[in-house]
Amino acid sequence: MPATALAGEQVLEFRLVTKPMDVKVTEVANVEGQTVMSGKMFGVALFKDGRIAVKDFVNSSDLLKGSGPMFGYSTYTFDDGSSITARYTGTIKDGKAKGEYTILSGTGMYANATGTGGFESTQSGFKGAYLYDGRFIVKTP
Numbered sequence: 001m002p003a004t005a006l007a008g009e010q011v012l013e014f015r016l017v018t019k020p021m022d023v024k025v026t027e028v029a030n031v032e033g034q035t036v037m038s039g040k041m042f043g044v045a046l047f048k049d050g051r052i053a054v055k056d057f058v059n060s061s062d063l064l065k066g067s068g069p070m071f072g073y074s075t076y077t078f079d080d081g082s083s084i085t086a087r088y089t090g091t092i093k094d095g096k097a098k099g100e101y102t103i104l105s106g107t108g109m110y111a112n113a114t115g116t117g118g119f120e121s122t123q124s125g126f127k128g129a130y131l132y133d134g135r136f137i138v139k140t141p
Helices: none
Strands: 008-027 034-047 052-064 068-078 083-093 096-107 114-122 130-140
Antiparallel strands (some): 008 130, 052 068, 068 083
């Protein structure tokens, strides 16, 4: 059954687990503790409404001793095939990440979506993976 687009504004809150998949970290010559990282990452988002989405994304960061700016592009794909693609910018400081989303596009029930959102890392016991709280404010025509 095809998804039906809902006109208006929708707030989607979620928990997100991410894991680096193909990441390259390069140390900067003659600047102690400076690294540039970029690569592909993957995640799973559990939405408060019970839906699950996979997140494929690319991330880039410019960190001095583990703190600094980051940005990337994320596509969240739901099991009905609908998706939300967003660009994010943020910062990493003292091991915590925080950022803002700008929704670029969508498919299925999120066709022609725009909007904003944000995320913030939370404490987790995962090894090699990260936990976040996030939300989108999705506007559909």
